[in-house]
Amino acid sequence: xxxxxxxxxxxxxxxxxxxxxxxxxxxxxxxxxxxxxxxxxxxxxxxxxxxxxxxxxxxxxxxxxxxxxxxxxxxxxxxxxxxxxxxxxxxxxxxxxxxxxxxxxxxxxxxxxxxxxxxxxxxxxxxxxxxxxxxxxxxxxxxxxxxxxxxxxxxxxxx
Amino acid sequence: xxxxxxxxxxxxxxxxxxxxxxxxxxxxxxxxxxxxxxxxxxxxxxxxxxxxxxxxxxxxxxxxxxxxxxxxxxxxxxxxxxxxxxxxxxxxxxxxxxxxxxxxxxxxxxxxxxxxxxxxxxxxxxxxxxxxxxxxxxxxxxxxxxxxxxxxxxxxxxx
Numbered sequence: 001x002x003x004x005x006x007x008x009x010x011x012x013x014x015x016x017x018x019x020x021x022x023x024x025x026x027x028x029x030x031x032x033x034x035x036x037x038x039x040x041x042x043x044x045x046x047x048x049x050x051x052x053x054x055x056x057x058x059x060x061x062x063x064x065x066x067x068x069x070x071x072x073x074x075x076x077x078x079x080x081x082x083x084x085x086x087x088x089x090x091x092x093x094x095x096x097x098x099x100x101x102x103x104x105x106x107x108x109x110x111x112x113x114x115x116x117x118x119x120x121x122x123x124x125x126x127x128x129x130x131x132x133x134x135x136x137x138x139x140x141x142x143x144x145x146x147x148x149x150x151x152x153x154x155x156x157x158x159x
Numbered sequence: 160x161x162x163x164x165x166x167x168x169x170x171x172x173x174x175x176x177x178x179x180x181x182x183x184x185x186x187x188x189x190x191x192x193x194x195x196x197x198x199x200x201x202x203x204x205x206x207x208x209x210x211x212x213x214x215x216x217x218x219x220x221x222x223x224x225x226x227x228x229x230x231x232x233x234x235x236x237x238x239x240x241x242x243x244x245x246x247x248x249x250x251x252x253x254x255x256x257x258x259x260x261x262x263x264x265x266x267x268x269x270x271x272x273x274x275x276x277x278x279x280x281x282x283x284x285x286x287x288x289x290x291x292x293x294x295x296x297x298x299x300x301x302x303x304x305x306x307x308x309x310x311x312x313x314x315x316x317x318x
Binding site: 030031034035037038039040041043047048050051054055062082084085086087088089090091094096098099120123124128129130131132133134135136137140143144146147148149150151152153154155156157158159 | 193194198247248279293311
């Protein structure tokens with residue numbers, strides 16, 4: 001029963017490892033996973049590597065995490081957080097969570113919650129006073145389960 | 160009449176200069192202006208300089224702009240934008256606008272709109288496919304006048 005429960009939640013399931021994005025994750029379906037969130041055209045290895053290096057140059061200020069299903073070698077979930085440095089709140093910092101997505105094949109295993117917790121923990125360890133994200137109204141209940149609450153609205157302008 | 164109109168909008172008024180934040184803006188009331196937005200305790204010169212250098216190290220990827228009222232030498236408005244680099248949308252970029260505030264003394268002169276336009280123009284010139292921000296429901300109409308539209312909700316968690 002305990003095993004079945006672990007398998008249901010995926011929480012203690014050793015097959016799901018959460019870690020930082022690695023350059024080899026392109027081969028493990030990382031871009032295809034992003035394609036389940038929004039438009040994510042295939043990239044050449046060079047394009048991927050270049051963007052990977054650009055993001056890596058920010059060190060802990062821009063972290064992309066993935067959950068790998070080690071039994072299949074496939075990226076099952078991802079999310080990112082960018083640390084913003086402010087002058088207000090005594091030179092406070094804010095974690096901006098972006099692009100959280102779980103592969104449709106792996107949903108219902110609480111992987112999304114693990115991603116958000118990982119990014120939230122990272123933000124806390126970086127000294128942030130809060131972590132924020134934007135989502136659709138439909139996702140509100142999910143993020144409330146992650147300990148977040150609705151604070152305002154998002155406005156956007158597309159070019 | 161033309162002069163009165165310019166004075167009303169502040170748009171062509173030469174007394175209001177929009178530019179990047181400079182280290183000397185601490186003496187021009189920059190922190191006090193942020194204090195009209197949220198908690199912004201006074202900083203020592205060293206604290207301010209250090210955060211200024213940290214943000215400056217990102218170059219064009221983190222821009223803070225100010226509008227200075229040159230007749231009084233006071234910072235009248237400010238806002239910032241952070242450029243996020245993604246893998247999705249063909250290595251797309253997004254501008255995150257933060258901390259837009261106009262000094263209560265200078266409201267009604269369209270300075271907030273100038274700040275948002277400046278940050279939006281910067282994001283476009285950096286190759287972003289969109290610019291986003293979070294605000295209270297009360298500010299929705301203002302940002303609609305800046306060409307933005309409501310796209311979702313903001314969730315947050317305070318530590």
